[in-house]
Amino acid sequence: MKKRIQISLAIATALAITLTGCSSSDDAAENTFTIAYQGPLSGGEASTGTDEQNAVKYAIELFMEANPEYTIELVSVDDQGDPAVASTVAPGTAANEKILGIVGPAYSGATIASLPFYKDGGLVMISPSATRVSITDPATPDFGGPVFHRVVGKDDKQGPALAKYATDGVANAKVFVVDDQSSYAVPLREYVEAGLKSVAGASLVGGDSVINTATDYAPTIAKIKTSGANVVIYTGYYSAAAIFVKQLRDSGSKAVFAGGDGVFNQEFPKLAGAAAEDSRITGVGGLAGISADLEADFQEKMGVSSGVYSVESFDAANILLEGIKAGNTTRETMLAWVKAYEGTSVSGNTIKFDENGDISYGLFAGFTTKDGVLVNTGIIK
Amino acid sequence: MFEVLIDQFWSLTLAGISLGFIYVLVSLGYTMVYGVLRMINFANSEIFMWGTFGTIITSRDIFGYTQTSAPATGGKLALVLISQLIMSMAVAGLTAIFVEYVAYRRLRAKGTNRLATLISAIGISIVLSELMRLLTDSRPVGSPRVLEKIILTEVWGANIRLDTIVTIFAAALIYFLLERFVQLSRMGKAIRAVSMNEDAAKLMGVNLNRVITTTFLVGGLATGAAAFFYITVFEYSKFNIGFTMGMAAFTAAVLGGIGNIRGAFYGGLFLGLLEVYASAVLGTQWKAVTVFIVLVLVLLFKPNGLFGEAVQTTRA
Incomplete structure (x- = not known):
């Protein structure tokens, strides 16, 4: 039994090496970029994270449909919405240099626990739902600048x-x-x-x-x-x-x-x-509140209805995807892109971050x- | 500080008693197993959680009730409630036997030390709760209302509600039946014999494995009944509700004297009342603090709990 596991592991590793070897020589690979979603994907709060991640996946799918020359990969970072878990998964995420930006974390506590690692890694974050005030208040130790941004109003x-x-x-x-x-x-x-x-x-x-x-x-x-x-x-x-x-x-x-x-x-x-x-x-209004067609398309593509913070998650993912399309393929340029970003939310509002990472609206x-x-x-x- | 307690005393008392009876039945699951095996059945909280889903599935999927359908009346009401109770007890009882087979029996046969079974029990409780998490996508599940929560009458400013009355009387009846079973039946005597002296009981021809399985079954049935009442009152379940309930019921069992059926009864009621009174007087944020301070104080003066080991004959 043990031997069989070892053999299959060896085969899997060999395959993985060959595959990565192949893909790096592939033309398409030059247009393969990675973003991450962080939020609760298991545990008691998993429904929030699943809903948000579905909206991110939906944004990626629409982007790849419109821009077939790009391949976008999504890394799912499961922090269970828990600061203790977040502080164990964030270092690995920060160290994964492929990741250009993060949609998330979903929850404020998990955000604060993850911040030191993402600040060190210069990894830009756009949270769809972390609403705690102190994260964008430079006077508090929770302050997330310069990497933290959010597309949701504060408490x-x-x-x-x-x-x-x-x-x-x-x-x-x-x-x-x-x-x-x-x-x-x-x-x-x-x-x-x-x-x-x-x-x-x-x-x-x-x-x-x-x-x-x-x-x-x-x-x-x-x-x-x-x-x-x-x-x-x-x-x-x-x-x-x-x-x-x-x-x-x-x-x-x-x-x-x-x-x-x-x-x-x-x-x-x-x-x-x-x-x-x-x-x-x-x-905050969901996709269905914006247009029934959009919701229908979402349901068709994702197989479920859009959930909480779908608008915010969709917006956040789009900011990163537009950044990739504009040629910001390092963490440094991506951070600068998000800081200078000015665009329109699917809700019709204008998204523009202030110097602390807050958006102007948030009604x-x-x-x-x-x-x-x-x-x-x-x-x- | 005391105005809420004075103003709402009887409402609080009724709520405390009905909550207490749910604790009584769940703590039987702990106390029965402890009485016989001298081991804590850590999976009992998840047995409870599975029971709540058994109750919900009966009304929602078998009888087709939804959140918007009208509550049942008359004969249909009795039929649905009794089916729910039986289903919940069956699910919990079978889960308890399953736990005994998987986490206890084999290790016991191999003569491992107690810590090994402790870990295997914790392991199976994690498996049970994570399995339910996967089955329900981590989402909370609401239970359709079967029993209409009619306010029957008002006594001393307290609303006497149908579901509270049903819970108190039915739970008391189930407790009484289980207690009589352990006291009077042949199997109950065997359970008590094993509890007093395992080796002597074995020498007298008591089938140890059967006694232990029955003990788990009886504990599971009580816990399953509690799950039914819990759903009738709170109409809500989630894969992780077992933990809080298990903690409370285990506390109740220790308070009353673990291993002692009557102890579970008084411990459960005492805890239910203590929780609501403490929440009303000090604020709900002080509930856990008060409960555990009282627990420590009780154990300080009565290390075996309120009824402890002193009442040998009533022990499970």
Whole structure:
């Protein structure tokens, strides 16, 4: 048995050497370039990473269709959305000199853990979904410059938008805010609470912090009832939000339920069923929200519907692909390309990064659940 | 600080008791196996998780319920609920027997030390949870609502909900039946005999392997029943829910005195109530801290748990 493994390994190695040998002499190989996607591709958060990576793959497929002379390879870097895992996979990614740029990492914590390696390697990053404010704040140790960029709005824009959207049309809004103790939800909760101050007539009546693996929200609901809140804002992720909103409705509460982009996932109404109706979620429009044709084409090519952050992931991949087409085939020139980039997002917005890696827009749209589907109600102004 | 507890005392208490009964049944899975083998069945958390999927598949795929379909009523309701319960118990029971065969039996026959079986149990629990992760694409799975959560009546400001009542009474009944089985049946006596003295039991003609398999089966059935109640109340499952539940149930078992069936009962209820009260008074972020401080304090004064080894006769 052992011997057989050894033999097959030897054959595989030999084949690999021959193949790389062949391809380097091939003409097409000169136009073969590699980019990477980093995000959670396994573990509890894998659905986010899979959705994002599908959009990256879709962008690559469209690019190769339009530019048949290029071959683009994608390296999948699985950080499970976990900073501890990210710090073990990032060194290898940074050391792989073929990789010209990274779409990702998906999550803020994993981004911060990966940053030292990518800074050293001069590897440009464009995250579709890392929204933590400190990553683009030069005054903090988390600062990701010059390599870090993102095509998603920051939480300091999302918090006030969420506060406004959640309380919209609610007379004498009494707001109760719940986070899930994650490094995404806790700061977002602070931005929501800060944003509430500028909403006329709204007041903060309480809050709670429930770990995202919890399934029993009875104590939190007891607090909500005691506080007399008529608006409940949850700043964590969709799967826990679904459990929470079900229990909230089962307890007889009619308070408005609102959530941030962590809840923004079509799985949310699927999991929560009728309890999710009329929930108010801030999020970013998906491909389907931009054009039904685009979504249909995506489904045909990828075999699944486009998921969360598909627009952002698609945009991020396109920036790198356009860079390759413009002849930026070293990490150095690619970084300069991204820094100077000015182009149009598939959403119609103009993408241009400021000196810290943020985009100029980052407007959040309001979504509400109607008949089990999250429906875009337009940009929150 | 205490206004929530005072204001919502009975709601919290009911929620704590129904959560507690779920803990009771899962901790039976730990305590039964520990009582007989003196080993922790680390795979019990994943047995629970598989049970929850058994429950969901029954309502969703066999009876065709969806997230939008109306809850069942009358005879259909009883039929679906009982099928779900049986399915969940069957899935969990069979998984438990599978775990025993794969992770324990052979190593035991070879006379390996306890650490080897500990690792093989952890190994199989990883296999079980990763397998479910692959089968479900890491996504959470919602359960269609079968039992409508009607508010039956209001007592002292607390809503008495149908699912809470069903959980409390049905779980208590299942606990009672299992406890009677261990106390009174011939096999139950054999289980207790092995638990007290393995060698003596063997000399008296007790079939050790059959006793151990039955112990795993009974633990698995209890855990499966818990999985059914869990789905009825929370309507949600995911490949990784076992860990939190397993941790809580194991804590409950240790609190009550691991290896002791009655200990699991009081430990589970105590933990359920402690969790909701602590969350209400101190904030949910203090739940785990409070629970473990209490656990350490209890163990400091009663090292074998609240009921510990003192109650030899009730031991599994």
